[in-house]
Amino acid sequence: MEIIRYVAESKVHVGIRSEDGTVRRLAARSLAELLRLPFPVLRALVETGGVVETADLRMLPPVDGLTEVWASGVTYRRSSMARQEESVVADVYARVYEADRPELFFKSVPWRVVGHDEPIGVRPDSEINVPEAELAVVVNAAGEIVGATICDDVSSRSIEGENPLYLPQAKVYSGSCAIGPGIRPIWEIEDLQSLNIQVRVERSGETAWAGSTNTDMLNRTPADLVGFLRRHASFPDGVVLSTGTGLVPEMDFDLQSGDTVVIEIESVGVLSNPVIPATTDEFAWLTPDPARAP
Structure with a gap:
């Protein structure tokens, strides 16, 4: 269910x-x-x-109210290597992969999240944009992991690579966060740290890029990531925490408008999203109408 x-x-x-x-x-x-x-x-x-x-x-999308969406970075060795490859300040990514404290960052408010079959966006001011297929854990107000879902932590790779301080611009924009299709209850998942993850990018009827990994390659447990997130922060409506990606294309791959990204995680589900430009007009439908606010 x-x-x-x-x-x-x-x-x-x-x-x-x-x-x-x-x-x-x-x-x-x-x-x-x-x-x-x-x-x-x-x-x-x-x-x-x-x-x-x-x-x-x-x-x-399976998120609403005041439930924030957060994400983790550099939790797989592949992610660490890719970040070092793209960045002019490679050392910070090598150090955070081995550090006690993980990289955690705010990803989205609920109203900016898109769901299954809804479009994700790529920034026109970024030379390289990529999907990031990730297992996301759903956490209640008490800090208990109650379920899991799929997150596409869409990223503007060239913007982050230019300077790590540009991370919010590379990660938080219209159409940059897809979650869904639903939430699999945690009691129906045998082991969060042994789930196959597959992703493919479909372009003009062909596969432009594909990859697979397993959550057993995470260098941190989901519970550990949740523990750091909840240090000195409360989430009264719970929180969705994406656990990072182990699937990063080579530097010559760029996600394009017209592509479709399909992510499948064992025991969790399948999330599919078409790709469009991340412009204000294209994603105007995501913005709440203040006149209809309670």
Whole structure:
């Protein structure tokens, strides 16, 4: 099963989608409300609640409310090597890979996240843009890992490579964060640190780039990353933490408008997103309307 967020009859709901496609609507009004619950209460609600949904559904990204999205960097050796290859200040990436303290950075507010089949963006002012296929853990307000999802931590590689201080511009922009399609409950995943991850970029009917890795190559545990994130910071609506990528193309690869990125993580799901330019006009639909704010 997976926990999903969706629209039915012009209203947003939270539900459970079973393997056969059946959707049960939950009593929670939002995913943020669900993530305020302690683990046993959340699990009981997910496993027992819900009436069968019969209306037509439109999937939404599985994040809302005040649930922040954060990400980890240089958690795989391949990522460390790639960052050193692209950067004019390579030493910082070698040092953080071996350091006790991980690299953690803010990635997105909920309203800027795109979901399954929605477009991701590439910055026109970056010479090299890449997808980053990552396992993301979903953490409740108490700091417990309650589920997992897929994150495409889309990155402007040439911008970060120019100067590490440009990281926010390389990582946080319209269409740079895709999450979905839903949240797989943690009790349905045998081992977070033994999951196959595959990614491919489809271009004009062919595979322009593809790769695979396994979370057993993470040099830090998801629990360790969550622990550092929650040091002196609270997340009352929970948090989604992407755990870093072990899949980085060679320097001659550039993600292009018209591509489609497909990421599959064992026991979690498949996330697919078309690519468009990351311009204000192209992603205007992501911006909330202040007139409709509560």
